[in-house]
Amino acid sequence: MDAPTALDQGRTAYREHRWTAAVTGLDAADHEGAVTASDLEHLATAAMLVGRFEDGVDRLTRAHEAYLGDADVDGAVRCAAWLGMQFMLRGDRARAGGWFARAQRLVEQHEPAHPDHGFLLIPEGLAAFYDGDGEHAAVVFERAGQLARAADDADLVAVAGLGLGQAEIMLGRIEAGLALLDEMMVAVTAGEVSPIPSGIVYCGMLQCCRLAFDVERAHEWTRALDHWCEQRPDMVSFTGQCHAQRAALFLLHGAWSEALAAAQEAQLRSERGDPDGLFNAWYQHGEVLRLRGDAAAAEASYSRAAGTGWEPQPGLALLRLAAGEAQLARSMILAAAERVDEAERRVLLAAVVEIQLAMGDVPAAREAADELATLTRSIAAPMLRAIAEQAEAAVLLGEGDARAALTASRHAWARWLELDVPYEAARCRMLAARACRALGDDASAAMELDAALAAFADLGAGQAIAAADAEWSASRAPRPGGLTAREVEVLRLVASGRTNREIAGELYLSEKTVDRHLSNIFGKLGLSSRTAATAFAFRHGLAD
The missing domain is CATH 1.25.40 (Serine Threonine Protein Phosphatase 5, Tetratricopeptide repeat)
Structure with a gap:
């Protein structure tokens, strides 16, 4: 049996998703002049997948020309359309427009044998989507999908379905959009779609999960994307997006x-x-x-x-808020919220509420919270409801209705616990602590505050701990050594001879939290032992 040629090796590697080997084999065959237009197209795909974008563009351009030389108009149009797609996704609209125009000209020159090609509707749909015109985008992507199904083009069906699903989500039809995307993902995971459109659909799906606050779907499809990437270990394209979603x-x-x-x-x-x-x-x-x-x-x-x-955004605005630049934070978040569509706006509204409250503009915060609540009613997304309830609790507290704020904060806390989101759950306990304090229930306020601070400490949430210390220290009467009310309680029990375990049981805290309080006490007072702490307590009238 003859040894396999470079072309054989390249073709086999491509079928087996070994992209680096496919590039090596097909590239060698190309230099030998032994490749077909289809081989060049596969070489272009493999090159792009291993991160060699310009090489991929060069080979796909040559594949387009080779198809023209073979009088294969469908192949030439397909290559031109994918070149347009690649440049559009990279933000190079001039080159994208040029390739789409070439594809359109080819179709027009060869009618009626080659009727309207669905790929040529993609740029129109994307342009409408980027301009915020969801209705027109949906119509265009629906038509592209019809043409794709008629041509039995699985790649175009997937891309058109992704666009239609995204348009539906933009228009607020969340469940319909996600259901359509699930259908596209089935085709991708079944291996019916080629590599580049598969990666586009995977990453588009995860973006839509974020906009819809659908954590369960995000987990499911992130695992699927992980698996898909693991099966292609030398692939570079889409892996950055995969790891960012995991982050x-x-x-x-x-x-x-x-x-x-x-x-x-x-x-x-x-x-x-x-x-x-x-x-x-x-x-x-x-x-x-x-x-x-x-x-x-x-x-x-x-x-x-x-x-x-x-x-x-909203991260940068919240960073400004933490730095005490509330006015700048408000300008930034409001400008960002005005520039986005409804789906993206939902992502920003909680930050709008937080920043407006920090500015003391409770009516504006109420308006944003009500908008968030309205957007939530029609969407079966527990995460979005948790965000809306948390925002409602914060606004109620700002309006002076501490009892209702306490109820809302505990509802949101329970949702965050179910979703396993510890940071936001701890922020809800901070809201509950403020509500309890406003109601005159200092003991419950201390309990909620301790629970929140313990969670923040476990996470390493330095910004939240610093903000909580600043807020609660400012509202308390000075105590010896700058101790907090909870630290005074712990010191009093240390002076009475209790162990850390006994203190934890009496104050309904974890031993880890008691350890943290004791470490803070020693640090603030410059002490190094329980005996010295007991002596301090007696000298300052803090012991029973």
Whole structure:
């Protein structure tokens, strides 16, 4: 049996999704002059998947020309349309327009044998979508899908279905849009769609899950995307987006070190050949750093995210708020909210509420909370409802209705617990603490505050801890050594001879929280032992 040629090796590697080997084999065959137009098209795809975008463009251009030489108009139109798609996704609208125009001219020159090609409707649908015209986008993508099904073009069916699903979500028809995207994902996971449109649909689906606050779907399809990428270990395209999505999920569920690592991996992979993942890679990186309290590093990350052409909101506005620049934060978040469609606006409204309350503009915060509640009623998304209930609790507190605020904060807290989102659950306990204090229930306020601070400490949420310390210290009468009310309670029990376990049982705290309080007491008072702490308590009248 003859040894396999470079062409044989390249074709086999392509079928087996070994993209680097496919590039090596097909490239060698190309230099030998042994490739067909189809081989060039596959070589272009493999090159793009391993991050060699310009090489891919060059080979796809040559594939287009080879198809023309073979009088294969369908192949030539397909290559021209995909070149247009690639440039449009990269933001190069001039080159995209040129390739789409060439594809259109080919179709027109060869009618009626080659009727309107569905791919040529994609730029019109995308333009309508980017302009915020969801109705027109939906009509165009629906027509593109009809033409794709008539031509039995699985790639175009998937791309058109993604566009239609995104348009439905933009128009507020969340369940219909997600159901359509699920259908497209079935075709992708079944291997019916070629690699590049598969990656586009995967990443588009996860973006839609974010806009719909559908955590369960996001988990399911992120796992599927992970598996898809793992089966193609030398692939670069889409892996930056994959790791950025993983970072967002890690952040949500309180695994912040893992989120930081995933964001850094997303940055590396995006820079190697997946630029569409770069914004989210840097944005999620900035979010972790902001919540940890590292303002300067978060600022730098948000700046890198902004360099991709997208606004790093609401993170940047919330960073400004934490720095005491509430007026600037409000200007930023309101401007961002005005520039986006309804789906993106939902992502920003909770931050609008928080910032308006910080400015003391309770009516404006109420307006934003009511808008969020209205948008929530028609959407079966527990996460969005938790966000809306949390915003409602904060506004009720601002309006002086502490009892209703306490009820709303506890409802939101329960939802966040079900969703396993510890940071937001702790923020709800902070709201509950404020409500209890306003109702004169200092004991319950201390309990809620301790629980929130313990959760923040476990997460390493330095920004939230600093904000809580500043807020609650300002409202308390001075105590010896600057101790908090809870620290005084712990010190009193230490002076009475209780162990940490006994103190935890008496105050309904964990031993870990008691350890933290005791460490804070020693640090504030400059002490190093329980004996010294007991003596301090007696000297200052803090012992029973």
